[in-house]
Amino acid sequence: MPGQFAALQTLTELRRNFLAAVKKKTGLETQEFLLADIGLEDFAFVLLSEMGNAFDAVKTGAPWEKLLDTLRLTIANLALSGIEPEEYRAIEAELCAWREHYNPADREHLLRVKATADRARRLAEDFSDRITALFPPRVEKLGRALGVAENAIRVFCDAEIRAHLVFQLSKQVSSLLRRVREQLALPAWDVVVSGRVTGRVKVAGLLDELGRNFSEPVLALLKNAEGDEEIPHGIAGIVLAHDLPHLSHLGVRARQAGVVLVACEEAAKFDELARQQGQLVSLVATAEKVEWKIVTDAVSAKIQGDRKPVQIPAVRLTSERIWIPLAEVRAETGGGKANGARRLAELARLNGAGFKTPPALVIPFGVMEVALRAAPELETEYKKQIAQINGLSPADFTMATERVRELILKLAVPVEVETAIAAQFGRSARLLVRSSANCEDLEELAGAGLYDSIANVAAAEVAAAVRAVWASLWTRRAALSRRQAGIPHAQAHMAVLIQQMLTPDFSFVLHTVNPLNRNPREVYAEIAVGLGETLASAGERGNPWRLLCDKISGSTTTLALANFSHALRLDPAGGVRRAVVDYSQISLSRDGDARKQLGKRLAAIARFVEEALQKPQDIEGAVVGDEIFLVQSRPQQGLRERP
Numbered sequence: 001m002p003g004q005f006a007a008l009q010t011l012t013e014l015r016r017n018f019l020a021a022v023k024k025k026t027g028l029e030t031q032e033f034l035l036a037d038i039g040l041e042d043f044a045f046v047l048l049s050e051m052g053n054a055f056d057a058v059k060t061g062a063p064w065e066k067l068l069d070t071l072r073l074t075i076a077n078l079a080l081s082g083i084e085p086e087e088y089r090a091i092e093a094e095l096c097a098w099r100e101h102y103n104p105a106d107r108e109h110l111l112r113v114k115a116t117a118d119r120a121r122r123l124a125e126d127f128s129d130r131i132t133a134l135f136p137p138r139v140e141k142l143g144r145a146l147g148v149a150e151n152a153i154r155v156f157c158d159a160e161i162r163a164h165l166v167f168q169l170s171k172q173v174s175s176l177l178r179r180v181r182e183q184l185a186l187p188a189w190d191v192v193v194s195g196r197v198t199g200r201v202k203v204a205g206l207l208d209e210l211g212r213n214f215s216e217p218v219l220a221l222l223k224n225a226e227g228d229e230e231i232p233h234g235i236a237g238i239v240l241a242h243d244l245p246h247l248s249h250l251g252v253r254a255r256q257a258g259v260v261l262v263a264c265e266e267a268a269k270f271d272e273l274a275r276q277q278g279q280l281v282s283l284v285a286t287a288e289k290v291e292w293k294i295v296t297d298a299v300s301a302k303i304q305g306d307r308k309p310v311q312i313p314a315v316r317l318t319s320e321r322i323w324i325p326l327a328e329v330r331a332e333t334g335g336g337k338a339n340g341a342r343r344l345a346e347l348a349r350l351n352g353a354g355f356k357t358p359p360a361l362v363i364p365f366g367v368m369e370v371a372l373r374a375a376p377e378l379e380t381e382y383k384k385q386i387a388q389i390n391g392l393s394p395a396d397f398t399m400a401t402e403r404v405r406e407l408i409l410k411l412a413v414p415v416e417v418e419t420a421i422a423a424q425f426g427r428s429a430r431l432l433v434r435s436s437a438n439c440e441d442l443e444e445l446a447g448a449g450l451y452d453s454i455a456n457v458a459a460a461e462v463a464a465a466v467r468a469v470w471a472s473l474w475t476r477r478a479a480l481s482r483r484q485a486g487i488p489h490a491q492a493h494m495a496v497l498i499q500q501m502l503t504p505d506f507s508f509v510l511h512t513v514n515p516l517n518r519n520p521r522e523v524y525a526e527i528a529v530g531l532g533e534t535l536a537s538a539g540e541r542g543n544p545w546r547l548l549c550d551k552i553s554g555s556t557t558t559l560a561l562a563n564f565s566h567a568l569r570l571d572p573a574g575g576v577r578r579a580v581v582d583y584s585q586i587s588l589s590r591d592g593d594a595r596k597q598l599g600k601r602l603a604a605i606a607r608f609v610e611e612a613l614q615k616p617q618d619i620e621g622a623v624v625g626d627e628i629f630l631v632q633s634r635p636q637q638g639l640r641e642r643p
Contacts, residue, residue, distance in 0.1 A: 004054075005066065008047050008073050015040050015080045037080075041165065044077050048168040055175060067176055068099045068113070074169050075120065081165065084123060087565055090582040091120055097584035104183060108558070108592050114180045115543075115563035115583065117173050118243070118265075122541055122565070124170040128161050135160070177265075188269045189290035192246050193254045193261040193638070194516065198282045198295055199236035203274045207231070207238070212394075212480070219281055221274050225250055226539060230450070230481045231257055237283050238262070241270045243543045245535050246516070247509040247526045249449030252618065255515060255638025260285050287516055310485040312439045315493050317366030322416040326360040334362040335436030337632060338497040344630050347612050354605045355621065355628045358432075361424055363417060363496040365438065368470045371411040378407050386489050389479065401479050405471040413463035421459050421498065430501040430570065431457045432631075433465035435472055437494050439487055449537060450478045451494070456501055456570045469496050502629055503570055504622035506588070507532030510602060511636050512610040512617045514548065518639060520616070523549040523606040525599065527588065529581050530567030532620055532631075540564050545588055547595060549603035556599025561589050601628060609633055 018033045018040075025033075051070055055063065072095040079088035094116040103109050135157050143153035161167055181188070199219035204210050207222055207229040214234030221239045231238070231253055237260035244251065244263050254261040262285050264270040273281075273292060280295045316332045324334060327346075331339040338360075345357045372379040382404060389400045425431060435451030452472035454465040472478065473494045482492055506527050514522035527545040528534040535544055542564035548557040566578040583589040588598070605628065610617050616636035622629045 094584045111561045115561040119563040121173040127166045188266040190263040191285045195260040196284045197236040197260045201276045315365045322414045323420045324362045329362045333364045334495045337436040338362045358500040360499040365493045401476045404474040408471040432499045434497040436497045506623040510619040512606045547599045549599040551607040554600035556596045
């Protein structure tokens, strides 16, 4: 093996030199360099195959250093092949950093390696998915036109993947992760919401593909989660084929509805359960293990009775005030989210709070209705669509919600709003324009992620952002959610919370009671680089830093290190952009003491807010330099005993 490793090092350096020469020269010599590079890439596949077999033959005493060095060189070769070079360079940098002074007996070191290995595995999976999405129809058409045998056509894409360096990467990462999990005594399952359920196994790409009408409980096995899905009544449990932030919108909704939610870290385990498609399966998920078995007693699988309709608070539709200072807003005028922001601002001024809040104002309930009355034709059509919407077929229902949003986007936002924005924040300010509906942030219904928030809005563009938030009251997902919760559409109203935009180094979500075991002494924290949408929406595959923070002692235990490939950053031109993250440059991955210090501060803040509001809280916030800001707090969901 030492000779093979030396050959791989030399090969990698040769490829770097050849490709550097190609950038400087043109003509026949360039073609020869490229052909030589292709030959070296093919030889790298052979070397890595032999080395992988040698590693697998080692049953005890894992050769950690060689495994990490080989993985780093594999990553370097894939970057040279032009596949996601920026991402591969970040992974290579992480492996170089973690390799220094690596100690497999140190849990911190193992967590770093696991985070980066999971990131590398995602890349291999994404490459495979792109190949299988792009080529099969074309391969089939061309192969039949050329008279190629059917079996050769069927296996073409699979053979292409298995002959690529990505295949060797996948094998290495699987082997490395298996050893890491054994060393850390980690299960293959990540339980987001624990419980016991029985349901008919249905496999789908996304939750929406399953429909909404079920005659019996369903255990949904999903290849992907978008993060903002509304869970239909009748879904008893969800098994995801990838990891997910525990405190994401989907996690919160599952917890609130008593739906078991599990992420699977091993493709083989997911595939084993997926082969039970159509079978009635009993699934038990606890913090220690996940077990399932086929059930023959169909009587045990019944959908629970319809959920009790959610009671939403009454609102005061005011036409006298186009905007309200945050200090004067109340739930009946500005919604639960805006009211929560006011209470946080009041707490922030108290001794010992340990946090700040951004300046804010509110466009109250009733202003959208004022805008509708100012456009009688739009108002007439708006009321007509709402009156008939629940009786429509699914296709017509979707068209009706689209029509209502189109109407709202034509409304004129009162000019007083822009004047108030300029006076409060300044004309050059960047703003976060957020929903604050009367049917979200309730104790019985979080409504997490149902309605839109628009980030990084220029003061001059506030009117368009306000219309977009108003219109989000009528997304198909939001309207279906209200119908499922038994909320009459006519009782749903939207206020708008406008906050000064923060530029966070990190964003976090805190649950002041550990949602996994309901321990009231433990704060459960999830943290990500950049803006908090990475955590809340679960739209970016990967996992955050996960911390357990003791409210009394402040001691912090790290459960996982972050490995999201991208962070969301503010774009100077407006909106947000995705930026590749190199965790070897991030203090929370490099330095365990930095996590402990932050965890202690978050535990103290969580305890302070929970005691002040007298109930467990779901808190969102940001770290900006040395300061901690809170932007939202609402009652924590899913703590009541399930039926």
